Amino acid sequence: MSHEIHPATDAGQDRTGALPLRSYGPAARTAAEAVGSFVVVLTGLGVTMLNTQSGVPPTLAFGIALLAAMIAFGYISGGHFNPAVTLGSAIAGRTGWGSVLPYILAQLVGGLAAAGLLWLLLSANSQLTDVNGLFAAASNGFEEHSAAQFPLSSSFLAEAVCAAILVAVFLGATARHAGRSTAPFAVGLTYAALLTLLLPVTNGGLNPARSTASALFTGDWAPAQLWLFFAAPLVGAIIAGLVFRSFDAAGRKPASEPATAVGPATAAPPVAPDTDTVDAGSGTPAAAPAGPAAPAGSPDDARSFFDKGPGTTGRG
Template sequence: MSHELPHALSAEPRREGDAPVSSRTYGLGARSAAEGAGSFLLVLAGIGVTTLNTDAGIAPVLAFGFGLLAAMIAFGHVSGGHFIPAVTLGSAVAGRTPWRSVVPYIVAQVLGAVAAAGLLWLILSANDQLPASTTLFSVGANGFDDHSAVQFPLASSFLAEVVATALLVAVFLGATARLANKAVAPFAVGLTYAALLTVLLPITNGSMNPARSTAAAIFSESWALEQLWLFWAAPVVGAVLAGLIYRSADMSS
């Protein structure tokens, strides 16, 4: 099994033709803070476009993808560029991230996402000409059955989120592997995220990211919190599957 650094975008010995990378390592506090900042950027971009810019500009799925891409470029050299709890869990299962980093990373990701949603809620609440803030956030919340765009049932929604999350985590693990060209990793992961969100949009409104789902649900109508469990459970299952498959393939090589 190959032994990689805890944060996948951290530096390794530079080879000819490699993009410049930082050789500095960071403590858990700094890495967790970077995860929170990246999650804040991701959710602010994605939910911000969903609630404030629905009739013009880029599509919300692209805003989420570009937000993740930018966060990986800006903060990935510090923490490894996860920003999504499922990615952190999958990376730990694959043996790429120490288990002691998992809880601090996920807590930071959730706090960053909630802070971004809270900022948007304050901005929206200050404008009396807009609909109620909870109504606007409900547009970006994740749901199934009656709260799916075309009323997909629980089983279909769960399966779709599991498979999409597993694919996203697999792309992250492959794009940030020891022998991969890490300069293109943010583009691979960000564009994959946007593409998979496009598939999930009519099914669950697209999650794969429990932190984003939690942030939207807190400021939405009550149904969003009631259905939030699925958008933690499905990404966890998908992340574990991807991590186990990657680890078994890595051990057999």
């Protein structure tokens, strides 16, 4: 995956050593989340409701759509397209908390827009007399609305565990030291595999935006069961986020760790002025106070390569 180098950085790198992305404003990042969610829900739900022949399985369609959306829009917003991923990323310290609510609202709007478009297309076909029934068949449910009649407790546990796995794969695959070009493939294929596992249990949820999109067009039972498909994925996201946050904390070296002398002491080179720090009175660059170098394994080192860059480094 190609990335633009921010022109204000030295040798294409910022002070954490991570390759930054071009700076996009909050509006652009939020819009990218909405468009990406639209693509995922439109493709996945469309194949689920219209693919009556032996073609691409709906679960694989969701995974491929997520993979494509991450490649197409991930460099702008981080490529979440799922409220659970956004929450887990924020808890892990990869996404600023100020972005969480706008991202989740954008994901819900994108999913609902996709479902609305599908409803219009299906309603225009005179041979389809029960469009709401098609949405109900594609919606997530438990107990009598589970394909294999799984109870509430089993459905909640399965959704939470699978969501934790999905968020963990996202956080691991998009970390700075991971293979950046393979991240969309890892996340998309994991999403498809987990949806296949959940198909007989809950009809494959994992994404509150996707669950909401189909449930609100059923006109039946689905909205009453929608709470589980918010609560369980978000619980799984919290677990995965806390686990990765603990990994990051455990990987840091103490800043006061003494260096081991291996030879005669040498004078430290002079510190160049920090040209990004401007003196408020004169408007000219002011030298930044010298301090210890950021230790390896710092939180910045573990930030998502998608979320890295100006405007997405913890301030939303």
